[in-house]
Amino acid sequence: MTGLFPRPRPVLAEGAVHVPGWLPAERQRELVTACREWARGPVPMRHTRLPGGGVMSAQTVCLGWHWLPYRYSRTADDVNGAQVAPFPEWLAELGREALREAYGDPAAGDGYEPDTALVNFYDGDARMGMHQDKDERSDAPVVSLSIGDSCVFRFGNPEDRGRPYTDVELESGDLFVFGGPSRFAYHGVVKVLPGTGDPEVTGLASGRINLTLRMTGLADA
Template structure:
């Protein structure tokens, strides 16, 4: 996605797009500042609806340090529901069509394949908020029944994104810095790759996109393969 011509999103030292592994593509600065601000504003509105964001509880009883709002399907480790079963039981917020279109553009651009983008219709979004020492351990996104790629959009404070193997969570790992506006897509042979966010990088300069001090927002788009 081209930056908005008047948003001042040009970097002094451009970061090239990279193929981190087969099916894993990092596109720095994919979102212009206006698009980032619009997404942050949308995320704030979603968090105000119903019971709002929550820190999910893992099966062993531990609570995640990341706060999450779900769209389309409500993610509960490790399943999906149409209702917010671990909150007040209300219906999950709908997945907006414009967000599905954004995901399709992301896949088409990352893979340089318009057909792949046209075929990509996500119906799940996890909007994750990281603050302070929040982090995400190494895991797979495997609750989905469809093999379509995962689209990740970063907003606000930078982070270290760690990617490993689709077969195990042990190293060796590859670490990449994700900054505000960056796009990451993983799919194909690495659709089930283990990945995580070991730390935030609050010392990095952050564009004024509407996030709070030291806050990172991440929108993760997926195709559930579920019906009903």
């Protein structure tokens, strides 16, 4: 939960910027409402099953394109075969605003047309192992938004899952952008900190929502 003093705005590596408290309370509540609607379908939120048989502890629903390990499809072939909800233009504009803010450049959002979002819900026990976002054909930045309980986010390097990496506490309303040389850095969620979110601010009783906006670079067949 945000304290009395402003938190620093660190640049973790070239192209990787953490902007604390970027989303105002009203926008957080709007996003929670939207996420609840997306979670109902046409493709419901689910625990993704990995090829090796494991199941991700975070729950996911997708917009625009459906992500399944390790590719994108317009239809949720691993769930119910339905076409995923469309990616809304207002969310793309939010992504452009995020890039302008993170990089301090009015032109930073030019040409940024995200066409998919992964909406992840973490309860108090959920984690996310170190991984790269590399199923896209575009190297445009990833925009990540956090709402609800805080988490310990581990941001590493593009070479492997080991050190060097930095642990950052992401709170409700925080923005994290990674692009440029940091676009394919390994990253993950070490733990969620239950009870750190404020339901009065977010409208989310518990848990953490993370939205990541991406450009797939894919075209319809």
